[in-house]
Structures are given as structure tokens and as C-alpha cells.
Amino acid sequence: MKKMTNDFGNIIADNQNSLSAGAKGPLLMQDYLLLEKLAHQNRERIPERTVHAKGSAAYGELKITADLSKFTKAKVFAKGEVTPLFLRFSTVAGEAGAADGERDVRGFAIKFYTREGNWDLVGNNTPTFFIRDAYKFPDFIHTQKRDPRTHLRNANAAWDFWTLCPEALHQVTILMSDRGIPASYRHMHGFGSHTYSFINDKNERFWVKFHFKTMQGIKNLTNAEAEALIAKDRESHQRDLYEAIDKGDFPKWKVQLQILAENDTDKLGFNPFDLTKIWPHSIVPLIDVGEMVLNKNPENYFNEVEQAAFSPSNIVPGIGFSPDKMLQARIFSYPDAQRYRIGTNYHLLPVNRARSEVNTYNVAGAMNFDTYKNGAAYYEPNSFSDSPKEDKSYLEPDLNLEGGAQRYAPLDNDFYTQPRALFNIMNESQKNQLFANIAASMQGVEKAIIDKALAHFEKIAPEYKKGVENALKA
Template identity: 80%
Template sequence: MKQLTTDFGNPIASNQNSLSAGELGPLLLQDYQLIEKLAHQNRERIPERAVHAKGSAAYGELVITEDISKYTKAKVFQKGEKTPLLLRFSTVAGEAGAADAERDVRGFAIKFYTKEGVWDLVGNNTPTFFLRDAYKFPDFIHTQKRNPKTHLRCANAAWDFWTLCPESLHQVTILMSDRGIPASYRNMNGYGSHTYSFINSNNERFWVKFHFKTKQGIKCLTNEEAEQIIAKDRESHQRDLYENIEKGNFPKWSVKIQILSEEQASKLEFNPFDLTKVWPHKIAPLIEVGEMILNKNPQNYFNEVEQAAFSPSNIVPGIGFSPDKMLQARIFSYPDAQRYRLGANYHQLPVNRAKSEVNTYNVAGAMNFGIGDNLVNGAYYEPNTLGGAVENEMYLEPDLVIKGNANRYKAVDNDYYTQPRNLFNIMPEDEKQRLFKNIAASMQGVKEEIINKALKHFELIHPDYANGVKKALCK
């Protein structure tokens, strides 16, 4: 039998009864283990994520089977490379106690423990998003959360915002389609969503989008099916993922990319960095890269899932950013959220720590348990003459040509309707009917003038879209 101890390894004589002044007397402050247990319990919950609060995760591996070295020098993408990873799935709008089978966008965040450091790809199960400028992001999230007066979710706020920001129509159509409620995390695709850059060994830049195509097949739930599941199991997706991995039924995804040269991107009729739009496959066909597999469950949910911290700011040589305005803002906002939620040294937690060598001059701060070779050598600043870590200009990226004056530019591309129309046109008739029904259901309690604004937008996408929603609203 193992000896029960305090957090500092001191043996505990009794863990059943508090220390009191006599059998019926008051408790004593010197009962340090009672104080420790109560104080620790008060701190067992860290602030939940403002977005993507409810999540599940698993470990796995990325295996590169194709040669794409002409696009990137990143070691993680060289043929034959195998990279361990952690993939966290989540819902976006719900709190930590939300049901897994709710209609919502699903987060698809991957932490790759590469030989060149951690690379985080923070995506969703949709290739687009509601916004293209992060200036609107806090307001958008407010519409998805609880009304501060009623403390209830507010469909009126959601549709009011969407109808005033028609760039969201593409994502709204996806959300209200069959794919708005995946049957499980295993049965959905994942996307990097943003445009990133690849840098090859010749220091040439390419724009890239990442796709993860499920090998389990796409499976979705209707509203009625989801309601039946939620009534019995609010953790349906977590249960499905955990149990399948425990059985050895490891989920897999095909990894693909889309590539555009800088010249090709400059000639497009739409902004290739607009997160509300996709790159049509006829312009940028999918390129096979490899396979991703999940094969191990976390052993401690809090340590390995709740404390997992992702940020698109974590990149490796050969992978870079783009002028995508949403991505640019997330480069700051994601790590800042983790500094607030987990502390300044969240990167030292085992689930977040790089498996490659780390040399940094960031020191001190709460929960700092890293020593670092630099500090051992006495080098805690840079530049120094103490043999500390130094910069290496070989990792500089090629220049990104920037034109124009600093200003608060409105998007030039106001075509909010073509891509949603293209999506609507390829939907089978039965899915269109479910789309109409789902939208009508989501509009319960929404003001008539807001519904009418939405119908005008649907009319501009396609007359059949508007007519279908109208009929569904009348039922």
C-alpha cells in the first residue's frame, strides 16, 4: 500500500476526521491538511476558455507520405516524417457544461510537437468563419453567449448580428446545414481555415490552406436526433472519442493542402486572405500530404486537456503567417488568453512544452519551474558574453511587399452571396429542406424585422433559399 502524503510528500496520519478541540469542540487551525484540502478545492477550477470552453482531446501522430518540399522546408512536412500531436475538439459557443451534440461550429486545434518546436494549428470543422476582421469578434461572441440581463442564450442577438454583418452568411449556411451537428468528432473534417504561408529552401513563399478529411466518413445529426441524444448523454462526443480509442478503433484523417503562389493570389477576383471565403478547388486543387491518426487518450483530463493551450503564434521554420486580419489578431489574442487563464508560464506545463530544446530569456513569473541552460550559464539577458543562446538570421522569411497608407479600411469585396450560393446549389434537395427547417427553428423568438432582413439576404443568395425558409417559418 502506498503512503498517503501532503502535496509536499509529508505522510498523512489521518484523512477521515478533522482535528478538533475535544470530541464536540471547534476545529483547530493547525489541521494543515484540512486547510490544504479546502483551499485546493477552491482553486480546482481555472477560468474556462471564453470560447471553445467544452472540449475533448486525444494524442496521435502525423505521418507525411508525399513530397511537398518544393513548397516548404518545415521538417514536420518532409516525406517520411512522423510527428506526435495532441488534437483538441470543442464546441465554440457553449460553456464547459454544454452538451456535445448542440448545433455549433466545432473547434479542431492541433498541437504538433515537432523537432523544431511546437507548431499549433488552430482551426475548426468549417473552412470559413463568420467574420473577416477581428474588430468585430468580441461583439460576435457576445451574441453567442448569454444575455447579461436574462442570463439566457438569445437567438434575437445572433440573427440581429448576422443580418447586419452579411459576410457571415457563408458560415451561417454551413452552420444551419447538416454539418452543423456532427454525429461525432470522428465523423467530421477539420480545417486550418486561415491562410498561412509556406517557405521553401529557396526562401520562396507560397500561400497555403490545410484540410483534414475524415476517413470515418461524414456523419451528421438532425435536430431531432440530437435532442434525443442530449436528453440521455450530454457528453456523447467525448464518450464516443474516448471509447473508440480505448477499443483500438483509432480515428484517421487524410491530410491535404491547397497552394497558391504569391503571383496567383494577386490575380484572384476575391481576397485570398478573407476568412469568410474558401479557395475554389478549380483554382487551388487539393494536394495529398499524408495521414493523421489519434491513438492514445489523455490520462488526466485537467492536466492534458483543460490546461492544453493553443495559439497560431506558435510556428516553425518553413511555416508562417499571412495578411489574414483574423489570423493577425489571433496571433496576439490566443496566447494572451492563456496567460490570463493559466499564467505567464503556461508554456512550461508538460502538455504545452516543446519536446525540442528551449532557450529563452523570459524569466520569473508565477508557476515558473523551468531552469534553462541560459540561466545555468549565468546568461539571463541578451546580448551577452556568457555563451547564451543567440539569434540566427537563416530563419528570416522573405520580404512581404506591403502597399498603401495606414487606415481603417473597409473590405473592398462586398460579394457576400456568390460562395453561399455555390454551396446552396450543390446541396441535395433533402438537405436544403433540413437547412430551411434548421434556420426556422433557430429563429424562434427573433423579432419580425430581423427575420425579414435575413430573408432579404437569403433572396440575394437564391430565391429558393428565401422561399424555403419562409415556408418553414409558417409551419
């Protein structure tokens, strides 16, 4: 058997699990192979995005109607606060010329221009994802892209990966359900997906998940409806969004949160930072906090939509990260992708630029057109009173960790409970659509891989397996 190595011939002992500070802790910077995989992936294609290449966007605002001061000191969540924003929707797997109506996860990335700097919330139209460890992310995306030999999409690769990574079953069930092809960007929910943290003015931490529920109602397409639509209009979602806003039919979303006290995570019974799992609403109920509206179209698609750059590393006081392994890796990967794709000073482009005061010692670099405003100092620390200084009052509370440094060992291998719960709330029509959609997606897939998938479906529910088997024979 050939031993797997990195680009320099160093043998790789573990290509499945990130190096973690304990089972619940954050990732370690010394995991150079993880960084190398993510950095390499960001440079695989130029100039379009490696993922989320096909996008549509609009400007709008967020209005907060609830008092959240108990949970966060972030001004963007102060009652009555109205914050301008830019929201980019996207498909994930397809290239920039892909059709809008394909069966795919949809990106849901929001840039909030807050009074305390830009806050980027980078999520999807699903509350979960296919994997929970970023070590697997470049490989997963390879299965969604074109086979380098044939330059064709490869269903065999996708299902081979999913059956070998059963943590994907929850997201696969969502993707293959009747909600797998939204009728438009206006008619789908959005989620921050990851777990983030809130910090209040007492320096107390809470864990939080962000939900955006469409007020237009959910509308989806069947495979047949999507095929007919794509044959007539490959830009259906872009057209729908632009024309709705252009005629004053502004799309809206109800903003809801799930909030959990820092030490209450045991209530869930599983790792709260596992991106393949949801927080049950029966345990952590949704809280209504406000409304989001889109009310202005971009004027120049390339300047505003194509050059828009989002990263979960952009946070503001009162909002922080969590030990979510996928989130931790995206904190590095996203800005690294933008530096490569757009350039070192991508933050100076109008769509990306903060609307609050910016005081930085980052200087020079290609396409830097900023004015230097730091007086005599071009470094920090310095002795000049008119130069910006750090402010330790903004430090977050310590995050207590446990365990030794190790390759990420998930706290559980329960891949079936949450997909089963989702399957059990589907009606007969939804189940039949799920079976048919899976069968359609398995065209050309090897029998051995199909058999592995069926074995997983049976563990979710015998009816799940039987339904897919019958659909495959139809």
C-alpha cells in the same frame, strides 16, 4: 445619439474595421482599441475558456507521404516524417457543461510536437468563419453567449448581428445545413481555416490552407436526433472519442493542402486572406500529403485537456503567417488568453511543453519550475559564447505591402456568390433541412430581423428565401 467610447471615455470613430496597412496588408499595433477589445474579451470569464470551453482531446501522430520540399523547408512536412501531436476538439459557444450534440461550430486545434519546436494549428470543422475582421469578434461572441440581463441564449441577438454583418452568410449557411451537428468528433472534417504561408529553402513564399478529411466518413445529426441524444447523454462526443480509442478503433484523417504561389492570388478574384471565403478547388486543387491518426487517450483530463494551450503564434521554420486580419489578431489574442487563464508559464506544463530544445531568456513569473540553462547571460545580446544567440538565417522573406494605413476596407462586398455556390450543390433533402434548421433557430426572433435575413437569403437565391419563409409558417 450617444457617442460610443472606450472604458476611459475616449470617443470611438470606427468600431467595425481594424487599422490596416493597406487593403491587403497586416494590422497595425497602434490600433489600441482592437487590442483592448481582444484583451478585455480574454478576461471576461474565469477560469474556463471564453470560447471553446467544452472540449475533448487525444494524442496521435502525423505522417507525411508526399515530397513538399518545393514549397516548405519545415521538417514537419519532410517526406516520411512522423510527428507526435495533441488534438483538442470543442464546441464554440457553450460553457464547459454544455451538451456535445448542440448545433455549433466545432473547434479543431492541433499541437504538433515537431523537432523544431511546437507548431499549433488552430482551426474549426468549417473552412470559413462568420467574420473577417477581429474588431467584430468580441461582439460576435457576445451574441453567441448568454444575455447579461436574462442569462439565457438570445437568438434575436445572433440573427440581428448576422443580418447586419452579411459576410457571415456563408458560415451561417454551413452551420444551418445538414452538417451543422456532427454525430461525433470522429465523423467530421477539420480545417486550418486561415491562410498561412510556406517558406522553402530558397526563401520563396507560398500561401497554404490545411484540410483534414475524416476517413471514418461524414455523419451528422438532425435537430430531432440531437435532441433525443442530448436527453440521454450530454457527453456523447467525449464518450465516443474516448471509447473508440480505448478499444483500438483509432480515428484517422487524410491530410490535404491547397498551395498557391505568392504572386498568384489574383487567380482567385477576391481577397485570398478573407476568412469568410474558401479557395475554390477548381482553381487551387487539393494535394494529398499524408495521414493523421489519434491513438492515445489522455490520462488526466484537467492536466492535459483543460490546461492544453494553443496559439497560432506558435510556428516553426518554413511555416508562417499571412495578412489574414483574423489570424493576425489571434496571434495576439490566443497567448494572451492563456497567460490570463493558466498563468505566465503555461508553456512549462507537460501537455504544452516543446519536445525540442528550448533556449529562452524569459525568466521568473508565477509557477516557474524550469531550470535556467543560459550560463552567465540572462539577457541578449551578450558576449558569452555558451549563451543562445539569434540566427538571422531563419528570417522570412519580406512581405511587400501597398496602400496607406487605414481602417480595414474589404476589397469586395460580395457576400452572396459563395453561399449561392454552396446552396446550389445541395440536394432537395439538404435544402429542406437547411430551411427547417434556420426556422427553428429563429424562434423568438423579431419580425424586423427575420425580414432582414430573408432579404439576404433572396440575394443568395430566391429559392433560399422561399424555403425559409415556408419553413417559418410550418
